[in-house]
Amino acid sequence: MDIKLKQCFLAVDDHDKAIAFYRDVLGLEVRGDVGFEGMRWVTVGSPLQPDVEIVLEPPAADPDTSPADKEVMAQLLAKGVLRGVNFTTSDCDELFARVRESGADVVQEPTDQPYGVRDCAFRDPAGNMLRFMEPSKP
Structure with missing residues (x-):
């Protein structure tokens, strides 16, 4: 038996901004855009990983979901805690410069970590980390 990741889900409050x-x-492909019962799901993925997708829901x-629960979820999304x-990248600094230039919310500038990576962090337009x-160079 083999098990592979197929999809993961991120909540977004504005699909057009997310796209x-x-x-x-980021350069991801839009692979699907589906509406159902007044809601929308957009699927994106890296051209380098055709079998892995992120669903923006x-x-x-x-x-x-009750109106009260929807409000709580919207508040948690706005706080960026959902x-x-x-991601992995071959050039953290180049990616950082491109994403920062887009106006994305910077959480962490490129940093060499003691556990063997150089990484950076942003929030997407909905607040997701x-x-x-x-990988650190030897």
Whole structure:
């Protein structure tokens, strides 16, 4: 038996802003854009990983979620405490410069970590934490 990651989910409050960030800034492909019961799911992924996707979904993406719970989820998303994704990159500094230039919220500038990576971090337009790691050079 083999097990592989297929999809992970990030809540976003504005799919058009999310698409502009993930596609135009990070260079991910938009692989799907589906609406259902007044909600929207957009699937993005790296051209280098055709079998792994990030699904950008509404906060509380269940049509049966109560209005009170939807409000709580929106508040948590605004605080940036719901979810995050870690990426690898071959050039942390170049990626940092490009993402910073886009106006994204910088959380951490490129830093050499004691556990063997150089990494940086940003928040996407919805507040999700995104970390970009490059293996340290020997």
